[in-house]
Amino acid sequence: MKDLSLHILDIAQNSISAGAGQVEITIEEQPSENLYSLSISDDGKGMDEEMRNKVTDPFFTTRTSRKVGMGIPLLKLNAERTGGSFEIDSKKGNGTLIKATFVFNHIDRLPEGDLAGTIVMMASANPSIQFIYTHRTPAGKYTFDSREVQEVLGEIPISELSIYPYLKEMINENLKDIRIH
Amino acid sequence: MTTIKSLDDLRKIKSSVQSKLALRERSDHPDQLVQVRVAMATCGIASGAKIVMDYMMVELEKRNIESIVTQTGCMGYCYAEPTIEVTVPGKDPIVFGYVDTKKADQIIEKYIKNGELVEGIIPVNYESIDEK
Numbered sequence: 001m002k003d004l005s006l007h008i009l010d011i012a013q014n015s016i017s018a019g020a021g022q023v024e025i026t027i028e029e030q031p032s033e034n035l036y037s038l039s040i041s042d043d044g045k046g047m048d049e050e051m052r053n054k055v056t057d058p059f060f061t062t063r064t065s066r067k068v069g070m071g072i073p074l075l076k077l078n079a080e081r082t083g084g085s086f087e088i089d090s091k092k093g094n095g096t097l098i099k100a101t102f103v104f105n106h107i108d109r110l111p112e113g114d115l116a117g118t119i120v121m122m123a124s125a126n127p128s129i130q131f132i133y134t135h136r137t138p139a140g141k142y143t144f145d146s147r148e149v150q151e152v153l154g155e156i157p158i159s160e161l162s163i164y165p166y167l168k169e170m171i172n173e174n175l176k177d178i179r180i181h
Numbered sequence: 182m183t184t185i186k187s188l189d190d191l192r193k194i195k196s197s198v199q200s201k202l203a204l205r206e207r208s209d210h211p212d213q214l215v216q217v218r219v220a221m222a223t224c225g226i227a228s229g230a231k232i233v234m235d236y237m238m239v240e241l242e243k244r245n246i247e248s249i250v251t252q253t254g255c256m257g258y259c260y261a262e263p264t265i266e267v268t269v270p271g272k273d274p275i276v277f278g279y280v281d282t283k284k285a286d287q288i289i290e291k292y293i294k295n296g297e298l299v300e301g302i303i304p305v306n307y308e309s310i311d312e313k
Binding site for chain 1: 184185186187188190191192194195198199201202221222223224226227231234235238239241242248249250251252254
């Protein structure tokens with residue numbers, strides 16, 4: 001994966017497949033601690049212990065269309081490559097939390113990529129799922145909540161394509177304000 | 182045009198979007214819309230599916246083609262990613278492989294608008310991931 005936004009798109013797809021009604025994506029930039037963390041949590045069907053232990057193995061996947069599952073292993077690799085860490089917390093029937101922590105100033109820490117595009121794309125393609133994206137930096141905090149946006153839009157569905165560029169712009173403008181680098 | 186930054190700004194553009202939607206006849210009948218599904222699993226994303234999806238969302242709107250763009254999981258054609266499934270109303274779904282923005286443009290102009298086939302079709306008795 002070339003950037004963090006692609007990992008988010010990829011991992012959140014697992015949440016969608018797990019039947020999640022809500023997916024929370026949280027990015028926390030803590031340069032003072034030299035940490036940059038990404039967590040994705042959902043209220044999907046969760047995993048039992050056996051499966052949780054297996055998902056970081058690239059030769060494990062739940063799908064039948066192919067034999068490998070690289071999403072989680074690649075994110076884990078990219079986090080650990082910076083000297084960071086990776087954890088999964090999940091219980092059957094209780095959702096899943098995935099947290100990748102990167103070392104902030106490490107040269108191999110992935111660029112963020114198009115975070116706004118990723119979030120809006122997912123919200124637009126999955127209107128029945130609530131996506132809550134929170135981005136925290138020392139300069140402030142921004143939260144995008146797809147349900148809140150849908151309420152504002154009223155009868156216009158969030159999946160309406162003419163809304164897409166506006167929502168992307170809204171997130172980008174807010175991220176600009178809290179950007180620290 | 183002013184920049185959209187807050188939910189209030191969003192509220193302000195609502196009426197212009199609404200009047201545009203009112204001009205459309207088919208919005209209430211999803212089966213009459215062009216449906217594009219982009220395969221968005223690890224294989225697809227790593228090969229550029231996000232760029233293709235973004236392109237489709239922006240261009241279909243620009244070219245005034247009433248459509249829905251959604252994402253799907255891996256369809257099993259990892260070698261041919263990015264793949265997209267296009268369903269034109271009244272026709273069977275067709276899966277296109279090796280789609281980049283140039284191919285996406287051809288798919289819109291030739292296949293969606295004129296019904297001409299373009300190269301890169303994956304010729305299978307295709308079942309979507311949901312049916313498996």
